[in-house]
Amino acid sequence: MDINFDVIKEASKIYGKTFYILDSKQFEENYNNLLGEFRKIYKNSYIAYSYKTNYTPKLCYMIDKLGGFAEVVSDMEANIALKVGVKPSNIYFNGPYKNINFVEKLLVDGGCVNVDSLKEMNQIVEIANKHKDSILNVGIRMNFDIEDGVVSRFGFDVESQDFLDCIKLINETKNINLKGLHSHFASRDIKYWPNRIKNVCKLIDKHFPNNKFDYIDLGGGLFGNMKDSLKAQFSSYIPTYKEYAESVAIEFKNYFDKKDYKPMLFIEPGSALAGDCMKFVAEVHSIKDVRGKAIATLLGSIYNINPTLNKKNPPISVIANGNKQSFYRNLDFGGFTCIESDYLYRGFEGNLAVGDQILFENVGSYSVVLKPPFILPNFPVLDLSNGIEVIKRQENFDDLFHTYKFDF
Numbered sequence: 001m002d003i004n005f006d007v008i009k010e011a012s013k014i015y016g017k018t019f020y021i022l023d024s025k026q027f028e029e030n031y032n033n034l035l036g037e038f039r040k041i042y043k044n045s046y047i048a049y050s051y052k053t054n055y056t057p058k059l060c061y062m063i064d065k066l067g068g069f070a071e072v073v074s075d076m077e078a079n080i081a082l083k084v085g086v087k088p089s090n091i092y093f094n095g096p097y098k099n100i101n102f103v104e105k106l107l108v109d110g111g112c113v114n115v116d117s118l119k120e121m122n123q124i125v126e127i128a129n130k131h132k133d134s135i136l137n138v139g140i141r142m143n144f145d146i147e148d149g150v151v152s153r154f155g156f157d158v159e160s161q162d163f164l165d166c167i168k169l170i171n172e173t174k175n176i177n178l179k180g181l182h183s184h185f186a187s188r189d190i191k192y193w194p195n196r197i198k199n200v201c202k203l204i205d206k207h208f209p210n211n212k213f214d215y216i217d218l219g220g221g222l223f224g225n226m227k228d229s230l231k232a233q234f235s236s237y238i239p240t241y242k243e244y245a246e247s248v249a250i251e252f253k254n255y256f257d258k259k260d261y262k263p264m265l266f267i268e269p270g271s272a273l274a275g276d277c278m279k280f281v282a283e284v285h286s287i288k289d290v291r292g293k294a295i296a297t298l299l300g301s302i303y304n305i306n307p308t309l310n311k312k313n314p315p316i317s318v319i320a321n322g323n324k325q326s327f328y329r330n331l332d333f334g335g336f337t338c339i340e341s342d343y344l345y346r347g348f349e350g351n352l353a354v355g356d357q358i359l360f361e362n363v364g365s366y367s368v369v370l371k372p373p374f375i376l377p378n379f380p381v382l383d384l385s386n387g388i389e390v391i392k393r394q395e396n397f398d399d400l401f402h403t404y405k406f407d408f
């Protein structure tokens, strides 16, 4: 959705000139488009939204209302889900570390845990023995080679004894239900996607020919929508939602057409849904020339928009605010922190004045959730889709320091 600069100016009068913009309409559109492409091929497809990517409660709430599931990797994230009204049975708990007391509570309440290690499986067997009247739902996170050159550290190596022992423990424990199989790979390049489903089918044939799973989870790791200027900075092709769907869902459908059950096909997008759903507007605080280099300092930092420091220039626009602009060539936008490398954008060419605002696009994934409390508390998050809705207020001193001791 294109954002109207007048609304930004209106919001700036109330909330200051630096803030995040949440585009919840775009989020819903992404959800419907992505899921729609998978459902065109395999009707029983579902989205389990990766909370860690951007756990803004409004987005988590929307996912639930749209019929999606919560993919969480900590009790903190699961508590966000519960707080926005997600039923425990719609929570899928992944990740290499899980608070076992919370695992117990979630399992007894009907949630599902994708087991990551044999230690975790043994702990869940203990929980099962303690709660003989409850059926506990688990999945197994499977780690296999998709030939992307990465040795993932997550889940069970499907060639290992631990994997076989895990299956055995589940089969031997009457009140543990193997509800599904899980996998996730970070490589977004579409050429590795068919290997996800190929391996899953082989593993079902080999280890689970008689199981009837509720879900088979192929994970996240999809690129989202972006402008051509951003696409051009990636070394691999940026696929469409349709291309991702075609790369796995056709084989999924063909495989399960031959079976007497049709599990839910889960995908766990994070970036593909949230990436283009946040923008960041930052005020131009000062402009200077340092030995021939033009530098504008913003009230904003690379840690606001790209704490993973991936060195990409996001799409930007200048919002002129009436001050007399000058033309700049090869200007870099630096941040408010004292870190030399804190640049939000390099090589800008165009008109600019102090007091203007820079609108950065595609800052929705791994941004607000990763922003460190470094030098300044974080800026507000506003949803401008329908008037001005404050999604997160400006952080203040107490938000960050109430956990420290001050009385010495």
Ligand SMILES: Cc1ncc(COP(=O)(O)O)c(C=O)c1O
Binding pocket: 050, 053, 071, 094, 095, 184, 186, 219, 220, 221, 222, 268, 269, 270, 271, 272, 365
């Ligand atoms: C288990 C799991 N699922 C889904 C995701 C979401 O990944 P992405 O944002 O690349 O889609 C991640 C990201 O780390 C993950 O670890």
